Amino acid sequence: SSTLWGKGGNLECHLNSQGAENIYEPIKKVEANVFEDIELRVIMNISEIISCHWFFKEIQACKPGKPYFRISEKLDIIKCISQSYPQPSVKWTFCKTHEKRYEIDGIQKVQYELHQSELFETYILCCAANDLGRECTSLFTIDLSERRATPSAELLLKVGEPLLIRCRAVYRNYKFRINLSFENKEVQQNRRFEGLEYQTDHSAIRIQYMFTSAARKGDSGRYTCSSTAHPNQTALVTVLEKGFINITDSREDFEIGDEEFCFEVNFTAYPPVECMWLFSQKTFPCKQSYSEDGHSISSKFCNHQHRSGIYVFYAENDDTVMTKKFTLYVRRKPEVTMQLLFKQISCIADSYPASSWVWRNCPDLNSSNCTEEIKEGIQNFLPERRSLGSWISSSILDVKETATTFSVECCASNLVGSNCRKSFINMSGTRTQCFSNPFIKMNNAALYVFAGFIFLLIIFLCVLICHKYKKQFRYESQLQMIQVIGPLDNEYIYIDFREYEYDLKWEFPRENLEFGQVLGSGAFGKVLNATAYGISKAGDSVQVAVKMLKEKSDTSEKDALMSELKMMIHIGSHENIVNLLGACTVSGPIYLIFEYCCYGDLLNYLRSKREKFHWTLTDIFKQHNFSFYHNICLDQNSRENELKVTQTSQNINMTSGPNGIALCSEEGNRLIMDEDEDFNVLTFEDLLCFSYQIAKGMEFLESKSCIHRDLAARNILVTHGKVMKICDFGLARDVMNDSNYIVQGNVRLPVKWMAPESLFEGMYTMKSDVWSYGILLWEIFSLGVNPYPGIQVDVNFYKLIKSGFKMDRPYYATKHVYYVMQSCWALDSRRRPSFSQLVSSLACQLVEAEGAVKQLDPQMSVNAGNKGT
Incomplete structure (x- = not known):
């Protein structure tokens, strides 16, 4: 049996037997509701080795596509068709008053027919709607009974879209004729049909339709509807090679006060566009309104909340993307600050537009009657622009030593208003003092006190800050489990495991541990190699790794280690x-006992194998003239521990041999070699296998709502059989001396591995781990080169990341692998793949890479096949 949990998409299960030459036959197609989780199970009764491979093609939920019309084979029925998902409904509207509604469940391509009796209506509108939106299309009609063509005199189409034009006329008796012609030529007979309907007042309605299922460029031109009883009317049809969006030129800079204001964009487009407004890395909904002719579109944005900055209108359709930038300057009165310098008083104003200055003498600090303007000793500096909508203006007043005490006022003014600050100056002491309201007068003795x-307070604060600085790098596991509390990525909290109970069944007698060498040491603790007696079963001894805190650890660090244990x-x-x-955990320091990985971290493992890299196993056998193969293909009973050929299902598995050796296996045979053999190599398939295993581990952590926050080759361990294991060095990493960890604020961060939202917003999610996984892939397929080679972590580096810069393809990566990396580095985290999708992608690439083994010497393939049997 095979089981798959899915959400929102088309799922197919394909069967393949070993003799079927890899031809997959779909046995079942399932449509799933995009809003519900489902479980699919396939049970197979088989007599031979059969594998089941699940394929998944995601269907994004979307609002309905613009409806379009087709003529049925009967020539008297119009079909309205719209593609949409989820469950849509179709609504016909006639004469803007009567509505007909048809519910269609569970299909994506929705169509409903308009029958003979409804073909003569004056106004025919078809609308498709679902939970996400509504789209409508009017039947293009040249109505001779109206003064002009309705709903417009122009119709836009793209090459290949269906073209349907209706010519309609009403007259007091039926003895009249109508005709629809193209560029003054008769429309082909097989492309038109007519209809006649009598009215109760003895009048009659005649219609004539012209239809083609796939418009061509040659169908562009003028279509004329003529009648023996009406003046002719002409409509223009334009068939486009591709769609367009044309934005009308308009003002781009606006300056406002506190009045109501809206940005407005006018544009024409075909096909219809999706649009949004952007400001300060946030998106806002875009509402579109259509003019009477149906072609001119406008969108307004009023939710700027009077914030200065750059606003962007973004529109896209199937063929093109357009943006338009607007700059908003919001006028505001000055905000003034006053500062006393040595024998000078400085005033600074932040405003828009820039401010001008006036200085005045005041009778006293509390007086509002500061009328005597100061003309001398003033230095006004040219305003400086701090940012959009912000000018910094400054002015300095030189203090005259002749005056003992006095009060002054500085006032900044612009178009919006003015703002002032006052100060009392005391020149009688050795130091000049400046006070803003409220006024406090001090004598010299009080001043010394x-x-x-203040001096003692500064010393105390320095001691406090130093103590805090020493303690700020507290131990915290990089692995964190989150609890999502809202629909957005940043709406979550870390689970506090301090409140969880510790299960004593995990307790191991500390006297059964025999410690060996130190594997790693850091600011908070260390990891030691040890032998654990009886940890798996009585009488056995197992090599383990023991994580522990340093001797002088505080309570918070012990709590953190216990939380890691419970997690x-x-x-x-x-x-x-x-x-x-x-x-x-009992009667002594806390020890966490983990699996021991004999080959250390992946970064150093890759670097050590650079000289032993081969693209495929084929290269190895060619290089060694097959001597290796013939040496190991001895009697099966005596050599079975040194060579195995394994056959596995199409699901990628880790197959272990008697020596604890494992390699990725996929759809066929794969040689299993002991790491301790002299023939110790690394192939491209190995790199893919490493990537696949790490994605599997992260997929597991993702399923547990666990984020890593420091995913990198240095945090992946390698054990027997090239098995990859994700770890958390945490307390045993010396971040103070590791150049990969850069000081940013009060912490040291692995900047080159961090997603933009983590780097600039401090937000860590499953998708930020996906970004780090992309960097890890780059490390793997460069065989351990440091990411962003030659680029220093400085201001320019951060600018590069914000601009969407991506590293070039590493030397050992294929285009397919590099595409996976690039998808992980999408600036919009929503566009990054999940780890489940990464597992599927890498599995497919492993299928292709594993096929290289089958291209070995034919004799070898036969022998290998016999060996596997």
Whole structure:
């Protein structure tokens, strides 16, 4: 049996037997509701080796496509068709008053027929609607009974779209004729049909339709509807090679006060556009309104909340994308600050537009009667623009030493208003003092006391800050489980495992641990190699890794390590993470016991294998003239521990041999080699296999709502059989001396591996781990080169990341692998793949890469096949 959980898409299960030459036959297609989780199960009764491979093609929920019309084979029925998902409905409207509605369940391409009796209506509108929106199309009609063509005198189409024109006329008796012609030529007989309907007042309605299922450029031109009883009317039809969006030129800079104001964009487009407004990295909905002719469109945006900045209108359709930028300057009165310098008083104003200055003398600080303007000793500086909508103006007044005490006022003014600040100046002491309201007068003795108090306060604050600085790098596991509390990526909280109970069944006697060498040491703790006696079963000894805090650890760090222990228990085990085996928490320091990975971290492993890299196993056998193969293909009973040929299902598996050796296997045979053999190599298939395993491990963590926050080759461990295991060095990493961790604010961060939202907003999600996974892929397929080679982490680096800069393809990556990397580096986190999608993509690439083994020497393929049998 095979089971798949799915959400929102078309799912197919394909069967393949070993003798079917990889031809997959779909046995079932299933349509799933985009808003519900489903489980699909296939049960197979088989007599031979059969594999089942699940294929998934996601269908995004979307509002209905613009309806279009077709003529049925009967020539007297019009079909309205719209493609949409989820469940849509179709509505016909006649004469703008009567509506007919038809519900259609569970299909994506919706159509409904308009029958003979309804073909003569004056106004025919078809609308398709679902939960996400509504789209309507009017039947293009040249109505001779109206003064002009309705709803417009122009029709736009793209090449290949159906073209339908209706000519309609009403007259007091039926003895009249109508005719629809193209560029003054008769329309082909097979492309038109007519109809006649008598009215109760003895009048009659005649209609004539011209229809073609796929318009061509040659169908562009003028179509004339003529009658023996009416003046002719002509409509223009334009068939386009591709769609367009044309935005009308208009003002781009606006300056406003507190009045109501809206941006407005006028444009024409075909086909219809999706649009949005953007400001300060946020998106806002875009509403479109159509003119009477149906072609001119406008969109207004009023939700600017009087914030200065650049606003962007963004529109796209199937063929093109257009943007238009607007700059908004909001006028505001000055905000003034006053500062006392040595023998000078400085005033600074932030305003828009820039401010001008006036200085005045005041009778006293509390007086509002500051009328005597100061003309001398003033320095006004040219305003400087800080940002859009912000001018900084400054002015300095030189203090005259002849005056003992006095009060002054500085006032900044612009078009919006003015603002002032006052100060009392005391020149009698050795130091000049400046006070803003409220006024406080001090004598010299009080001044010394105050100064002493300030000095002691500064010393105390320095000691406090130093203490805080020493403690700010508290231990916290990089692995964190989150609880989503809203629909957006940033609406979540980290789960606090301090409140969870510790399950004592994980407790292991500390006297059964025999410690070896230190594997890693950091600011908070260390990891030691150890032998654990009886941790798996009585009498056995197992090599393990033990994580512990340093001797002088505080309570918060102990709590953090216990939280990590409870979290690892809660997460559970998986083949591609470093699994928890036990813990020691009673009567001594806290020990966390993990699996031991004998080959260390992936970064150093890759670097050590650079000289032993081969693109395929074929290259290896050619290089060694098949001597290796013939040496290992000895008697099966005596050599079965050194060579295995495994056959696996199409699901990628890790196949282990008697020596604990494992390699990725996929749809066929794969040689399993001992790492300790002299023939110790690395191939492109290995790199794909590493990538696949890590994606599997992250897929598991993702399913547990667990984010890593420091996914990199240095945090992947390698064990027997080239098995990858995701780990958290956490307390055992020396971030103070590791150049990969850059000081940013009060923390050290792995900047080159971090997603933009983590780097600039401090937000970590599953999708930020996907970005880091893309960087990790780059490390793998460059064999351990440091990311962004030659680029220093400085202001320019951050600008590059914000601009969407992506690293070039590493030397050992194919175009397909590089495409996966690029998809991980989408600036919009919503456009990045999930780890499940990454697993599927890499599985497909492994299928192709594994096929290279089958291209070996024919004799070898025969022998390998016999060996597998």
